[in-house]
Amino acid sequence: MSEPYIGEVKMFAGNFAPYGYSLCLGQLLPIPQNSALFSLLGANYGGDGRTTFGLPNLAGRAPVNQGTANTGQIYLVGEAGGQEQSTLLQSNMPTHTHKIAGTTAAGVTSVPGPTTFLATATDAAGTPLNIYGSAAPDTEMLPSLLGVTGGSQPFPVRNPYVTISFIIALSGEWPVHP
Numbered sequence: 737m738s739e740p741y742i743g744e745v746k747m748f749a750g751n752f753a754p755y756g757y758s759l760c761l762g763q764l765l766p767i768p769q770n771s772a773l774f775s776l777l778g779a780n781y782g783g784d785g786r787t788t789f790g791l792p793n794l795a796g797r798a799p800v801n802q803g804t805a806n807t808g809q810i811y812l813v814g815e816a817g818g819q820e821q822s823t824l825l826q827s828n829m830p831t832h833t834h835k836i837a838g839t840t841a842a843g844v845t846s847v848p849g850p851t852t853f854l855a856t857a858t859d860a861a862g863t864p865l866n867i868y869g870s871a872a873p874d875t876e877m878l879p880s881l882l883g884v885t886g887g888s889q890p891f892p893v894r895n896p897y898v899t900i901s902f903i904i905a906l907s908g909e910w911p912v913h914p
Contacts, residue, residue, distance in 0.1 A: 740905035743776040745792065745799075748901045760902040762793025773906055780814030794902040796820055821890040837873030844869050 740746070745760060753759045764783050767774045774789045782790025793816070802813045838854040843865055845852060853873050 740908040741911040742772050742905055742908045743911065744905045744908065745794075746903050746905075748903045750901060753901070753903045756905060756907050757903040758791060758906055760792045760794040760904050762790055762795070764788040764790050770906060772910070773904075776911070791904055792902070799902075820894060821892045823888055823890045825888070839869045839871045839873050841869045841871040841874075 740756075746757075748754070748757075758765075762782060765773070765788065767783075767787055767789055770789070777789055777791075779785035779789050781792050792814075797816065797818070800811050802811050802815075804810050836854075846865070851870055853869055853871070
């Protein structure tokens with residue numbers, strides 16, 4: 737196998753970094769022991785740029801190419817963005833309404849269905865009644881009957897994935913700039 741370029745990032749199916757590589761987990765490295773790699777990465781991925789510098793952190797992240805995307809979005813080397821999960825709030829959803837409709841016709845069944853609606857119930861003795869009617873709705877229920885639902889729990893926004901290690905070459909051939 738040929739010698740890698742210094743700073744070359746590869747996918748690796750192991751759970752360790754082979755000799756001459758380090759896992760891309762955002763760790764800080766001392767500049768004096770890694771001056772060649774620092775000269776390529778600088779402090780783009782962290783560190784103070786005087787005594788330490790950071791490696792890319794690809795844990796829980798998808799790599800994105802630097803430059804300008806089709807959308808006009810500009811991605812800079814070392815820029816991190818996005819989130820692993822989000823909480824859907826009312827402010828995130830488009831404005832919309834939910835109508836609850838009913839009918840003043842007598843109920844004909846006790847089974848809900850796609851062609852039945854809440855209907856008038858007349859038995860005050862507690863006897864099970866047919867509360868769904870098949871007549872088209874002719875009245876709207878009170879808007880106050882609609883309440884906010886949900887538990888404000890975060891949900892994942894990640895596509896299906898498989899975990900693999902990303903490793904970066906700490907030493908190797910110097911990449912010649914064209």
